[in-house]
Structure formats: structure tokens, C-alpha cells
Amino acid sequence: MFFEPTFLAIQFLNGLQLASLLFLLSVGLSVVYGLMNFINLAHGTLYMLGAYIGLTVARESGSFWLALVGAPLAIAALGALFHVLLLRRMQAASPMKQVLVTFGLIFIGLDVVRYIWGDFTHSIETPAIFSGSVQLLGEVYPSYRLFVIGLGLFVFVALYLGLERTRLGAVVRAGVDDREVAMSLGLNIELAFFIVFCLGCGLAGLAGVIAAPVLSVYPGMDMSILVLTLIVVVIGGPGSLKGAALGAFLIGMFETFGQVFMPALASVIIYALMAVVLLVRPGGLLPVRPG
């Protein structure tokens, strides 16, 4: 049954669904790193908080859609606060200090979640319109998963157009190419970074909400996906939108098919893939600065 086309197609869709989540998570991390050389390990925490805030909004209001809009906005606002209070002071600090501070935030986030929501596993109910299944190649497939895939694609296209066609996008690309020169030309790179940072945080929150009906919501859900997210950034090439998309696609597929065909080796395959990419293309597959 492993090599039936239908089975493979279903696994491919599962891979796309994971890729979609990983893309939403990694794109903010990647672009912020490319723009500011800043490594935010607490990015996964924002994902977890997005899931929990979404959970509360969905339960209180009874609307998944309100959670889908509200939680990312709340996380973006939290990101803004976090930037003003902490990151702005940390930008000149060494990478080691940045890693330690944001690593510390992971534990703070974990305890905050345990304190507010308790040490249980929760789930957000799938919205009614996507609670059913669709017939695909003679198999039933949950329609919510197709929604997740579609949302990931939509965000990719929206970000791509935003980056290529808008003034803010041009300023961001200029800042990633050469921050000092961009500032010397009168571009307020700090402000562009702040906006991009908040947007990236909001997308992490969005990933948390859309993951909640499929994966469980529990304290520590951030750590299990953070490692995959970091690998996506490394494989795709830090700072690159297309790199984040390609990296998310590859990891989504290798992780999904690995789990199906070689469950014992699945996690090894991901690391092996990263090692090979780093050996052949140390800057990632689609780096912002070639060479």
C-alpha cells in the first residue's frame, strides 16, 4: 500500500500542510534574521501563545474566525512591546547574548502558559465549514487541511507581492542587501525592521491558531516545532522569502514521508538534509546575497 499513487498523494498533501505551517513560522524568523542579524529563539513561543490566545478567543466567542484574526493581532502587538522593551536594546549585543536572552524568554513563555491555561492538552474545534472531508482520488481528506495549505499559499503570494511591489518591500530588500548604505540613503531601516518584526510575530501567531485544530495545544508545543523552523531558515537561506518557502516545502515533505516510510530514521533524515545543504550551499538554497 506504500507505493499506491493515492496514498502518496495523500501524504504529499500532509507534507504540504506541514510545509504551510513551517512557512508561516519561519518566514518572520528568516527575514528578521536577514534584515537585522537577530536570532529570536522565542519565535516559537509566539506560536504557542498564538495557539493559546486563539483557544481562549474561540472558546469565549465561539468563533474560530475571530480567533484567526484576533490572535495574530494580539501576538503582533506583543511583538511590538517585546521589540520596544527588549530587542531595541539588544541589537548591538553579541549573538550569544541574543540567543541567551531569547532562550530565557522561552522558559518565561512556558511558565506563563502553564500559569494561565494549566498543564493540560487542549484543542481548538475545527470551524464548521471545514469540519467535513472532501473526496480526493477516491479517498476522504479533511477539508481543514486543504484550508491550511491554501492559507500558507495565500500568505506566500501576499508577502511576495508585498516585497516586490510595494515601497516598504523595496526598503526591506534594500535593508537586507546593505543596511548601512540603505540608511545612508535616508531609508528608515529601523522602522521597516520594526514593521517586519511585528508582521513576522503576527504570522507566528497565525501559525499557532491554524495548527491548533490539527495538532494539540500544550505547554512546550513551541519547542517541538522551533527546531524544524530553524532548520527551514538554515536550508532556505536566512533573509529570503523564497528560501523560507522552499525550505518549508522540503522539510514538510522529508518529515512527512520520513515518518511514513522510515519512522525510526525520520528525524535523522532532516538533519542529514541540513548537513548536505550546508556542505554544498553554506548560505542556504536561495540566499539573499549570492556567493
Added chain:
Amino acid sequence: MIGPGLIVENLNAWYGDSHILQGVSLAIPQGAAAAILGRNGAGKTTTLKSIMGLTPRRSGSVRLGALKLDGLPPYRVARAGVAYVPEVRGVFSSLSVEENLTVSARATQGGWTLEQIFDRFPRLANRRNHGGNMLSGGEQQMLAIARALMTNGRLLMLDEPTEGLAPTIVEELSVLLRELLEDGLSLLLVEQNFTFATNLSKKIHVLGKGRIRWSGSASDLMKDEDITRTWLGV
């Protein structure tokens, strides 16, 4: 046009514990040119970066006309009227030639527009949709200068603009900069190319070990063998 242009007083800059600039003062009347000559490591680039606000720690006063520039972040210095073309040129490779020009554009009355830039730099017009990374060295230098002009500043600072350029391009650059001076732009030039610098600028500052060692006219400098030998190694 004579007026208060750039006035730098007692500019100091540090990288870590190294005191790189040690009290540099210079003045350029609006519409005039000045060149800074000196050996590698004399602090020439650091002078330009410090005016721009790009060095991590600095002190001293920088004014452009009535505007106080010291203490401002680099993007505000640029918006106040200082256009800087660094030695690395820094053409944005993920932006097209046209985007390189428009991203920093600030329209002013009678200032440069995209059409005027393309008229003046026809080779850039032909490559307007090319990526910034697909240009030759000479084209990159022209784009870097054109992009700086699009900010419509009052002072243009160029760090070793002739480096790595073919002689014909250097000549073209010299013609361009002379035109810009006639239009009333001030010019602060850092150069290793003695002839290029002295052709453009009557006023020369010799920088050595972070201090201005000599200031005067190009013709006087050529007569002063002590200065040229000690601080320029000519």
C-alpha cells in the same frame, strides 16, 4: 553660490578602544569641493562615516547650513541633505536599476527626477529593469552616484570613486562631478588618485593618523615635498 555649507569641528571617532579620528575640522562652502587625501588607514573613510553618523562612537560638531547633524541617526543625516557614496558602492542587488534609484528618491523643487537621471545616464536607462548585480563596475559606480543624486541632497560625499574604474570612465566621472559642482552641489571627495582629486578640488586636506596634517591648495601641496612624502608617500 557661496553660503554656509558643511562645517565639521573637532570630529572624533572610536572603534572599540581605538581612537580613529582625533579632532578633524574642515569646512566646505556650499557649491565648493574639498578632497581628503591620505594613506590607507589614515581615517578617510571614518571621516565620511562619522559625518553620516555611521560610526559607533563619536564626538564633535557637524553642521550643514543651519542644520545640526551630529547626534542624528544616518537616515536623518541623509534627509538633511548629505548624500554618501561609499567605497563599496553598495548597489542593491535584489533591486532593479530603477528601484535602486526610486527607493531613495526624495523629490524637491528643481531637483533630480528619474527622467533627468535617465537622460544624464543613458546606460542606466537601457538597463533600468536589470538587477543591480548585473552591472559592470563603471555602471555600478554611476548607479551609486545617480542614486545618491536622487536624494537631492546639498552635499555629495564620495569615497574613492575612481577605484577599479577604466581611465575613460574616470574621465566621464570627472566631467559629471564638475557639472554637479556648477549646479551648486558641494562635494567632499576621498581619494587615492591624486590627479583626479586635485583636478576637481582646489581645496585639499591631507589626513594622517586621524588628524588633518595639512590643508591648502592643490598647487601648494605639489610644492611641499615634506608633506607629500610623510603623509601621502608620493
